[in-house]
Amino acid sequence: MASASTSNSGSNEQTPEAIALKAAVFQRLHPRVYLERFVAEGIRPDGRQISAWRDVSVNVGSISTADGSALVRIGDTTVVCGVKAELAEPELDAPTRGFLVPNLDLPAICSPKFKPGPPTEEAQVFSDRLHEALTSTGTISLEDLCIQPGKAAWVLFVDATCINYDGNVFDATLLAMIAALKNVTLPKATFDEDTGRTVCTRKESAPLNLKCLPISFTFGIFDGKHIFPDPTFFEEPLLDTAVSVVLKEDGTISSVSQVGADAVEQDALSRCIVEAKARHQLLLSKTIYP
Amino acid sequence: MAAPAFDRRRVNGPEESFPPVFEEDREVKKISKRTDRENGDFRPVFLQPGLITQANGSAYIETSKTKISCAIYGPHQSKNAAYSENGRLNVEVKYAPYSCHRRKAPIRDAEDRTIGVAIHQALLSSVRLELLPKSTIDIFIIIIESDGLEASIAAGSIAASTALADAGIELFGLVTSCSAFNEAQALMDDNDLWIDPTLEEAQAAKGTLILSTMPALETVTSVWQNGRMQPADVLKCMELCQQRCVQMHAIVARSLVDNNQVEPSE
Numbered sequence A: 001m002a003s004a005s006t007s008n009s010g011s012n013e014q015t016p017e018a019i020a021l022k023a024a025v026f027q028r029l030h031p032r033v034y035l036e037r038f039v040a041e042g043i044r045p046d047g048r049q050i051s052a053w054r055d056v057s058v059n060v061g062s063i064s065t066a067d068g069s070a071l072v073r074i075g076d077t078t079v080v081c082g083v084k085a086e087l088a089e090p091e092l093d094a095p096t097r098g099f100l101v102p103n104l105d106l107p108a109i110c111s112p113k114f115k116p117g118p119p120t121e122e123a124q125v126f127s128d129r130l131h132e133a134l135t136s137t138g139t140i141s142l143e144d145l146c147i148q149p150g151k152a153a154w155v156l157f158v159d160a161t162c163i164n165y166d167g168n169v170f171d172a173t174l175l176a177m178i179a180a181l182k183n184v185t186l187p188k189a190t191f192d193e194d195t196g197r198t199v200c201t202r203k204e205s206a207p208l209n210l211k212c213l214p215i216s217f218t219f220g221i222f223d224g225k226h227i228f229p230d231p232t233f234f235e236e237p238l239l240d241t242a243v244s245v246v247l248k249e250d251g252t253i254s255s256v257s258q259v260g261a262d263a264v265e266q267d268a269l270s271r272c273i274v275e276a277k278a279r280h281q282l283l284l285s286k287t288i289y290p
Numbered sequence B: 001m002a003a004p005a006f007d008r009r010r011v012n013g014p015e016e017s018f019p020p021v022f023e024e025d026r027e028v029k030k031i032s033k034r035t036d037r038e039n040g041d042f043r044p045v046f047l048q049p050g051l052i053t054q055a056n057g058s059a060y061i062e063t064s065k066t067k068i069s070c071a072i073y074g075p076h077q078s079k080n081a082a083y084s085e086n087g088r089l090n091v092e093v094k095y096a097p098y099s100c101h102r103r104k105a106p107i108r109d110a111e112d113r114t115i116g117v118a119i120h121q122a123l124l125s126s127v128r129l130e131l132l133p134k135s136t137i138d139i140f141i142i143i144i145e146s147d148g149l150e151a152s153i154a155a156g157s158i159a160a161s162t163a164l165a166d167a168g169i170e171l172f173g174l175v176t177s178c179s180a181f182n183e184a185q186a187l188m189d190d191n192d193l194w195i196d197p198t199l200e201e202a203q204a205a206k207g208t209l210i211l212s213t214m215p216a217l218e219t220v221t222s223v224w225q226n227g228r229m230q231p232a233d234v235l236k237c238m239e240l241c242q243q244r245c246v247q248m249h250a251i252v253a254r255s256l257v258d259n260n261q262v263e264p265s266e
Helices: A002-009 A016-029 A031-040 A121-136 A169-183 A268-285 B110-124 B149-166 B199-204 B231-265
Strands: A056-060 A068-074 A077-088 A099-105 A146-148 A152-164 A185-192 A197-207 A215-222 A226-229 A241-247 A253-259 B045-049 B057-063 B066-077 B088-095 B135-145 B176-182 B193-195 B207-214 B219-227
Touching: A016 A031, A056 A169, A068 A169, A077 A169, A099 A121, A099 A169, A121 A169, A121 A253, A146 A185, A152 A169, A152 A185, A152 B135, A169 A215, A169 A241, A215 A268, A226 A268, A241 A268, A253 A268, B045 B149, B045 B231, B057 B149, B066 B149, B088 B110, B110 B135, B110 B149, B110 B207, B110 B219, B135 B149, B149 B176, B149 B199, B149 B207, B149 B231, B176 B231, B193 B231, B207 B231, B219 B231
Parallel strands: A099 A152, B088 B135
Antiparallel strands: A056 A068, A068 A077, A077 A152, A146 A152, A185 A197, A215 A226, A215 A241, A241 A253, B045 B057, B057 B066, B066 B135, B176 B193, B176 B207, B207 B219
């Protein structure tokens, strides 16, 4: 019915709504061609230049039930992260170390791609990579979390929840986790030898000592030659290759990962690293952590 | 506390961990009288429809310490379900692990379902499900920060109804919800009825009541009363909640209108 009415009205008299509908149908049916047409004009479907990033905003400390919290938005992608501190006995083989437990949840609310239930494969991979990024850079020294060797230590549960999934969730989550950890204040805890219990006091508390603030920069490579920084949900499935560069705050590389290797130009990886460093400088100059 | 089951799909912590014990908490907590609002007032509400881009409809609600996000997906075809003349509402509620004073391990527990059922009841009679045979509407709710069960149910119902309207699903009316409680001994000398309890107030209360209504049609969609309450008090609570629901209705309607006026200019 819709197509009959548009053909009757003639191509010159189309309303903006009808054109928008046609574009949406085209995008749905031929996503790749849709994206190619934009790229030919040097622009991305969300109106960005090819090499542009989306705006980043970080908000901390809004969740009173968490010991530290942050809300990060990259474009429309929204990730909330809360840190809960609990007490536990250290492992026998590491009596002076606490625990850092980062997890990302991709609930059904954030995208029609996900269904309620146990963590999806994507969430499992993200959680593992985040764990790797936080531990390999030595963001927190686990020894700092020890209260009494062999008896008591802090466990930091760093739980991130994606509220709105519009691509590049890894960058947003790492940023949210770091911002939330920066926001944590732990109460002063003392281990009582006689009772074998740990007691805390609200009168004294101290922030965590973060040794490194890693930031991740993700790129997608489209059609073997176009490098898209900060890909959106629509672009992600169309990309041949995804490259994530994690940088420490002094600009040194902590890790580079490349998933999918077909048809990548020789210098694509180094171009990604150069662009990541440039973006890193810009973010640091804007003091992204409030 | 039983140790949470080891789940290899997540990054796991130690087998057992406990929330910290504070020196200060050994003394019995005293609940202070309200200073920020009158006994009969609800907390200030921030309601924003349409924040989740990929959902058919969505809403975010914040009433001081209660923060809830809700998304609607559907209506879509019911899968693995017998033929039904009417559509189905599927309400899934999830607590974020950091939303409560004690960490919630990421497993569905009874509390999630309680809230889900209560919100389902509140909304069920407002949606024109007879227009959607063989279909399901998914309502996903995430509690980012919780300040008591009562407040979560009330705010969750409002957010879900707003999101349904935002999704363009036909409704008989918008559902608003309000809670009340009586006689928290520590709190009051008079037998007053109070509106919109916080977590501490709800724990100290003898009885609580949550009323969900469609103010536009002056009908009640669900009443949920818990604990001890005189029949006369129940009726009085309902009347108080009804008045607050009417005020809330204006807030919800305003937010939907504002949200739709902004869009064309973008």
